[in-house]
Amino acid sequence: MILKSKRLFYLLCLLLFLLIMLLSPLYTSDYFLILVSNILMYIVLTVSWTIFSGPTGYISLAPAAFFGIGIYTSAIMGSQFSLPVILATGAAAAFCCALLVGMVTLRLQGIYFTIFTFGLVELLGEVVQWWEVNVTGTTGRIVPGTEYTTVYYTMLGIAVVLMLTAYIIKHSRYGLALQSIGEYEEAAGHTGVNVTALKIVSFAVSALFMGACGVIMATRWTYIDPSIAFNPLFSFLPVLMAIFGGVAHLFGPVIGAVIFSYLEEFLTTQFPYYYMLIFGVILVIAIVYLPTGLTGLIRKLGGRLRRRHANT
Amino acid sequence: MPILEASGVTKYFGGLAAVSNVDLSVERGEVYGLIGPNGAGKTTLFNLIAASLVPKPGIIKFNGINITGKKPYQVCRLGLGMTFQTVKIFANMSVLENVLLGSFFGSPKYVPLSEARKRSEELLEFVGLSEAAPTPAKDLTLSSQKRLEVARAMAGNPELLLLDEVMAGLTQTEVSEAMRLVNRIREQGITIVMIEHVMKAIMNLCDRILVLHHGEKIAEGTPEQVAKNEQVIAVYLGE
Ligand SMILES: Nc1ncnc2c1ncn2[C@@H]1O[C@H](COP(=O)(O)OP(=O)(O)OP(=O)(O)O)[C@@H](O)[C@H]1O
């Protein structure tokens, strides 16, 4: 009974928050919308990364590759098609690419998988660069811009669908199976889990959201080239944000993304020369002292408080 | 038709023949023992049967179906459950979740949550772990972890269960308990192939025993026959 009302309370809070988010373009500035869109972008990249890498422990450094695919889909289709069509295409392209990559790489164990996925970002960047120079004869592309509110609402929509998807997967039998793969892959297979198929499909589902995210971000940036689209930072940051926030709960990566992207904004304006350094130091401290992330720390503190309560 | 049939099964690791030209045939309802000195190839033979390794050459049939070259999950869903010599539980998942996973994925048909939950709770009861259901599996004692593996392997309603040294490292009382468990599993109509070094258990439980030495089958028969076999005596005394 208590559990149920508590869950209802959380749900109401979430709905209220969503309502505020939906109405905020009415009473806030463009600057605020851009800032929040940026934060939402990191939330999408981080949470979608967590869908696959969180439970299985396969650290993927491919987000930038799928994000870049979305960006280039946007750049290529930009002027001829409507946004929903481009979004669907970008997401589908990223999904299919991840299926292919997954089939090849998910046989690899641990660190080899990580290295390969990172290589993928570089590879795609180089291939697109080569193509642009030798075939189309350009270096960069102009992407038709969209209004700030459109970017904002699209990003919010992607984030909401993503959170729902991640929640459903996590609490389904497939979430349990993904976790069992992370715990003991061999035993998972002998317990009846089709390990390979599950890894490939969940990897592709996470890529789908990264692709959609790239599509809409490109319309905000308006100019892109291979080094912007396939920037390895978009692989590293989601991983760091997820680890910083903690992957055991869905809100971990969200909190990590919010704090980190705000920090990035703050540091780049206040300390433009040292921001990477400060960033790095905070990260190292976080990883050393918060092995289960912020949410892990909060849980631990919560547990301690409750115990103290029980003692008195 | 035998439930499990292996013919000419061989597996090389580099130049070493871990299992070499082994034939075996297990009848439905039997408890079949697999013994031999350390490094004889017993665990490797299990891995071949359960499809983590592929025999080369050799053929393995389960219920008359050739399962050579299938994936572990496919063999599992056909009705073959297994436990591991070094326990391979899902350490950070709860005891119940460990078994739930097997209930969801271990059989070929779709099992709804309520049914999976019921089945898992029954199995935890069956192996005596009901109390521990919500605890993380890593907090269990070794003997409980081994029973958890048995429950997980049984969750997919297997017809054949491979038990790899479920009694190793247990105390006297725990061994007797484990022997009773094996008998209770057998009463459910499940065929069992077990690897064991605890001779008392093997001699008491098994209908037939196969003895492996350096990857080769050196004897097969009832416990009495095997105990009298000169080659077997030589191998065990020579150890
Ligand atoms: N993956 C592997 N790679 C290389 N050699 C292996 C591998 N697995 C087992 N072996 C070798 O194969 C032989 C048989 O090993 P196996 O584990 O099957 O023996 P066992 O009969 O189960 O022994 P024990 O009673 O100690 O469990 C041993 O010499 C072992 O070192």
Ligand SMILES: [Mg+2]
């Ligand atoms: Mg062994």
